[in-house]
Amino acid sequence: MLGLMFCKHEPFEPSILVEEKPISLPDSFFYTKDTLLVKKGKSIQSGLPNIKDTNYQFSIRVSPDVGDKILISKQGEILVDSTLSVGMYWVTVYVHAKLNSKEFKDVLAVNCVDSIPKVKISYELHVKPIFQANCSPCHYDGAPRPNWLDYETAKSEIDFILDRTQRTPGSEGFMPNGGTSQISQQEINTFKEWKKDGLLP
Numbered sequence: 001m002l003g004l005m006f007c008k009h010e011p012f013e014p015s016i017l018v019e020e021k022p023i024s025l026p027d028s029f030f031y032t033k034d035t036l037l038v039k040k041g042k043s044i045q046s047g048l049p050n051i052k053d054t055n056y057q058f059s060i061r062v063s064p065d066v067g068d069k070i071l072i073s074k075q076g077e078i079l080v081d082s083t084l085s086v087g088m089y090w091v092t093v094y095v096h097a098k099l100n101s102k103e104f105k106d107v108l109a110v111n112c113v114d115s116i117p118k119v120k121i122s123y124e125l126h127v128k129p130i131f132q133a134n135c136s137p138c139h140y141d142g143a144p145r146p147n148w149l150d151y152e153t154a155k156s157e158i159d160f161i162l163d164r165t166q167r168t169p170g171s172e173g174f175m176p177n178g179g180t181s182q183i184s185q186q187e188i189n190t191f192k193e194w195k196k197d198g199l200l201p
């Protein structure tokens with residue numbers, strides 16, 4: 001049987017409640033991603049909808065029916081069992097507002113695959129945020145130093161960026177200038193992978 005965490009087959013019972021302060025309901029309900037990609041054997045808990053309030057109750061219908069291998073949490077997270085077979089599943093999510101009778105629904109695809117293709121590193125999505133967080137106080141448009149918030153500038157100087165950020169903190173030319181520690185290894189790796197993937201915009 002299903003645990004209390006899940007409410008897939010839980011019937012929704014409308015209740016009459018007198019609210020001191022009426023809640024405002026959104027006009028629509030949708031998941032931020034239409035397709036959730038999951039590697040076989042790995043459960044996903046992503047794709048949170050734009051309703052995070054506890055005054056809502058979620059239930060789902062899955063096509064083709066896979067029993068309890070695709071579930072939904074109380075928060076609206078789609079949970080996939082590690083034994084789910086490779087394939088595409090259509091999940092209709094129903095959301096009921098507990099404090100009145102409003103009902104929303106959204107359909108999304110769960111794509112269970114053998115392996116997830118590696119995401120290529122791109123400037124706008126992965127690299128620019130690192131500059132914004134660590135370099136922008138000094139490297140901006142109009143500064144007497146290169147503007148890393150500009151794709152072409154960053155692209156043409158990637159080797160200098162890799163060099164300066166991997167120097168020992170405190171040594172000459174270390175970046176971020178005056179900083180006491182390097183940016184994270186993950187951030188440095190993102191720069192390296194950006195170069196390897198072809199310095200995509």
Ligand code: HEC
Nearest residue numbers: 134135137138145146160161164165173175176177178183
């Ligand atoms: C506190 C200000 C400051 C911060 C923060 C800072 N820089 Fe710099 N950066 C400078 C200054 C000043 C120079 C020019 C002096 C020099 O070359 O050392 C410079 C120069 C550079 C150069 C050499 C550019 C060239 O064409 O000669 C690189 C590469 C660089 N910074 C990368 C970075 C990166 C990447 C970050 C963020 C991870 C960063 N810097 C953060 C102040 C800063």
